[in-house]
Amino acid sequence: GQHRQSFKLLVSADARxxxxxxxxxxxxxxxxxxxxxxxxxxxxxxxxxLGRGYQEAFATDQQLLSFLVE
Incomplete structure (x- = not known):
């Protein structure tokens, strides 16, 4: 079979x-x-x-980048 590269994509939009x-x-x-x-x-x-108790999931840009490239 043909091997295709896998990607992790981040989408930012409203729910729709x-x-x-x-x-x-x-x-x-x-x-x-x-x-x-x-x-x-x-x-x-x-x-x-309802959006209460908002907290960022990543404390640093590096943590976010690590999550996205893993």
Missing amino acids: GEGAFISEVAILDGNRPSHTVERSSKTLSKSDW
């Missing part, structure tokens, strides 16, 4: 935009699951359903 991007990647990724899509709304911060 994130969902649309994820579904488009899934449709185009014929050798699923070869790519991972991280939703910025879920990956970069933590909060409750």
Whole structure:
């Protein structure tokens, strides 16, 4: 079989935009699951359903970069 490179992608949009991007990647990724899509709304911060208790998920840029390239 053909070997394709896998990517970790970060999408930043409202919930509808994130969902649309994820579904488009899934449709185009014929050798699923070869790519991972991280939703910025879920990956970069933590909060409750109403946005209360907001906390950044990564203390430094280096921590975020390490997460994205692992």
